[in-house]
Amino acid sequence: MGEVDPAFIQDAEDRPKLSIIKAEDIPLIDLSPLNAPDSISDPKAIEGVVREIDNACKNWGFFQVINHGVPLDKREKIEIVARKCFAQSLEEKRKIRRDEKCAVGYYDTEHTKNVRDWKEVFDFLVEEPTLVPTSNEPGDKEETEWFNQWPENPPEFREVFEEYSQEVEKLALKLMGLIALSLGLPEDRFKSYFKDQTSVIRLNHYPPCPSPQLALGVGRHKDSGALTVLAQDEVGGLEVKRKTDGDWIRVKPTPNAYIINVGDIIQVWSNDKYESVEHRVMVNSEKARFSVPFFLNPAHYTQVKPLEELTSKQNPAKYTPFSWGKYLTRRMLSNFKKLKAENIQIHNFRVSE
Numbered sequence: 001m002g003e004v005d006p007a008f009i010q011d012a013e014d015r016p017k018l019s020i021i022k023a024e025d026i027p028l029i030d031l032s033p034l035n036a037p038d039s040i041s042d043p044k045a046i047e048g049v050v051r052e053i054d055n056a057c058k059n060w061g062f063f064q065v066i067n068h069g070v071p072l073d074k075r076e077k078i079e080i081v082a083r084k085c086f087a088q089s090l091e092e093k094r095k096i097r098r099d100e101k102c103a104v105g106y107y108d109t110e111h112t113k114n115v116r117d118w119k120e121v122f123d124f125l126v127e128e129p130t131l132v133p134t135s136n137e138p139g140d141k142e143e144t145e146w147f148n149q150w151p152e153n154p155p156e157f158r159e160v161f162e163e164y165s166q167e168v169e170k171l172a173l174k175l176m177g178l179i180a181l182s183l184g185l186p187e188d189r190f191k192s193y194f195k196d197q198t199s200v201i202r203l204n205h206y207p208p209c210p211s212p213q214l215a216l217g218v219g220r221h222k223d224s225g226a227l228t229v230l231a232q233d234e235v236g237g238l239e240v241k242r243k244t245d246g247d248w249i250r251v252k253p254t255p256n257a258y259i260i261n262v263g264d265i266i267q268v269w270s271n272d273k274y275e276s277v278e279h280r281v282m283v284n285s286e287k288a289r290f291s292v293p294f295f296l297n298p299a300h301y302t303q304v305k306p307l308e309e310l311t312s313k314q315n316p317a318k319y320t321p322f323s324w325g326k327y328l329t330r331r332m333l334s335n336f337k338k339l340k341a342e343n344i345q346i347h348n349f350r351v352s353e
Helices: 043-059 072-087 090-096 157-182 264-269 324-333
Strands: 028-030 062-066 120-125 130-133 143-146 200-206 218-221 227-232 238-241 248-250 258-262 279-281 289-296
Touching (some): 072 157, 072 289, 090 120, 157 200, 157 289
Antiparallel strands (some): 130 143
């Protein structure tokens, strides 16, 4: 990736400003009260964590967690194998290139809002095989199985990936329990949705970019799933759109923290109490950046709709139900062709006032 190809150039209003507003104020939440050796940890301390999560989800849609229970060595190992994977030749990486038949693997031509992202990725399923609808046609009941395409090198990749995946999944589900409590629901309210999860772990590599003022690693977008648990390196580049004023705020890397954000599904389940927030990734001209997001997604047969407990006559459902699997397959297809219109979004299911 040398000079910037026009395919990467953002529309004028979306181009990044290179002056940075640092986000000292994205909430940082300490999860150590949950890791007490006896499971009967201090209820007051847990209540405090739940309150912090409620405030973060309402005011930001984003927060960072520390003392989260994911062993540091597992995280370091996945970061090392990710760097090894990306250091291989393009020919080697493209041996597991993803396409319309196999939606996971290597990819270097992803588009966000129809502009190409300055990055390359490897996507891997958390559950193998993952069951999804064969097509996004509403009447088509046929299912298909997706399998991972594992790289030949480094040889330890699969084992490292699976060990890391188990740990970060535990954290994601623990956070879903805290979010349930923060909504006034039982801690296990969301558990059944993830039995046949369609979750994905992505390895991202953002190479140095000669014109960081024109391109973005990922253009502005919201995450379509339930929850994202992101490990980012010390380079940083993630920016979050602040709800109060619409400014883009840079998330400062905190060593060994995870950055958590609410996805579209939680926005619908909570009937807009918690909002999925736009974010993007800046690139820079000197340093490559690596990150590893875990996208927690429910089973494909989930009908996504506002939870009955959170709706009432005074607060009726703001969305009509939709099939997560159909939504997912439709969005995945957009990765392989430039769409004439904007990709499907949750606002397509919003009940008109």
